[in-house]
Amino acid sequence: MPDLDKIAERPGWYLWETGLGPFIMGSFFFLIGTAFLTVDFIPDVPIVKVAALFAGTGLFFGIDWLGRYIKERKIFPRGGYVEPRRDWKAATLGVLPVFVLTVLWKLSTRNPHANFFFDNAKLLLPGYALWSAGSSLYYYRKFKSPASLAFGIYLICFAPLLWWLPLRPEGRFGLMSAAVGGPLGVYGALRLRKYLKTTPVQGEPADG
Amino acid sequence: MDDVDRIVHEPARLTILALLSKVQEVDFIFLMRETGLTKGNLSSHLAKLEEAAYIEIKKQFRGKIPLTLARMTPKGRAALQSYRKQMSGLLRRLGEPLADPS
Numbered sequence: 536m537p538d539l540d541k542i543a544e545r546p547g548w549y550l551w552e553t554g555l556g557p558f559i560m561g562s563f564f565f566l567i568g569t570a571f572l573t574v575d576f577i578p579d580v581p582i583v584k585v586a587a588l589f590a591g592t593g594l595f596f597g598i599d600w601l602g603r604y605i606k607e608r609k610i611f612p613r614g615g616y617v618e619p620r621r622d623w624k625a626a627t628l629g630v631l632p633v634f635v636l637t638v639l640w641k642l643s644t645r646n647p648h649a650n651f652f653f654d655n656a657k658l659l660l661p662g663y664a665l666w667s668a669g670s671s672l673y674y675y676r677k678f679k680s681p682a683s684l685a686f687g688i689y690l691i692c693f694a695p696l697l698w699w700l701p702l703r704p705e706g707r708f709g710l711m712s713a714a715v716g717g718p719l720g721v722y723g724a725l726r727l728r729k730y731l732k733t734t735p736v737q738g739e740p741a742d743g
Numbered sequence: 744m745d746d747v748d749r750i751v752h753e754p755a756r757l758t759i760l761a762l763l764s765k766v767q768e769v770d771f772i773f774l775m776r777e778t779g780l781t782k783g784n785l786s787s788h789l790a791k792l793e794e795a796a797y798i799e800i801k802k803q804f805r806g807k808i809p810l811t812l813a814r815m816t817p818k819g820r821a822a823l824q825s826y827r828k829q830m831s832g833l834l835r836r837l838g839e840p841l842a843d844p845s
Binding site: 543 | 762766770772775810
């Protein structure tokens with residue numbers, strides 16, 4: 536009997552394996568991070584800060600458009616078309632803890648401007664980097680991917696630096712996003728390039 | 744074993760249903776690539792699944808290129824779930840591990 540769970544996982548990994556998944560995800564993180572870092576470092580001129588955030592947002596949508604374009608024009612003609620099922624339950628479960636923590640933190644500090652994540656950024660963000668490192672090492676163990684091992688080790692080394700650097704919470708968040716997204720985006724771009732070069736465009740058989 | 748759904752029990756069709764269980768829809772090329780079946784073989788299995796109303800097939804054109812899209816129906820989803828339950832129960836009764844050791 537075939538391993539049904541393993542087979543059912545295949546469509547979910549499809550875009551990741553082509554390199555498009557890491558490329559888009561890495562680029563998003565890198566752009567968000569760069570926008571926050573820029574805002575943190577530039578002089579305290581509101582218009583410049585707003586311009587930096589608008590530029591970041593514009594590039595964010597640009598990457599989204601590029602991702603759709605590559606998927607529809609380059610990947611689907613090669614590997615086939617897949618429309619994944621919307622998993623609203625998982626998406627809600629992913630967002631809900633962030634929302635609950637933020638609300639609880641605001642209530643406990645009685646400060647309407649309190650932000651659980653930024654107020655505790657010095658500990659939370661290195662912790663998040665270590666958790667991501669753990670995930671990468673788990674994927675290395677599961678799929679024997681040297682890239683996952685390298686990324687895990689990189690994040691383990693990066694976490695203490697993120698804790699130690701004298702940055703404001705926004706800057707720390709920006710640095711973490713950019714440092715995670717940069718290598719991921721480059722890895723995705725290289726993998727995508729290889730996929731497009733090695734996989735020929737396939738036409739559907741006429742009697743298919 | 745007599746009440747096992749023979750439409751689902753065939754390995755190639757089981758693979759197709761497992762693939763379709765986690766997506767909204769896929770095209771013929773993706774199924775061919777993932778299942779490793781030839782176009783003729785895949786077409787005949789898809790036809791059988793469609794006949795049993797376990798999947799829906801939609802034929803259209805993207806520009807001038809033919810595009811065959813397949814999606815699972817609620818009946819197909821129920822059939823796959825019931826098959827999994829049956830097989831799990833059977834294997835448990837035989838005292839064998841569920842996971843394939845390879």
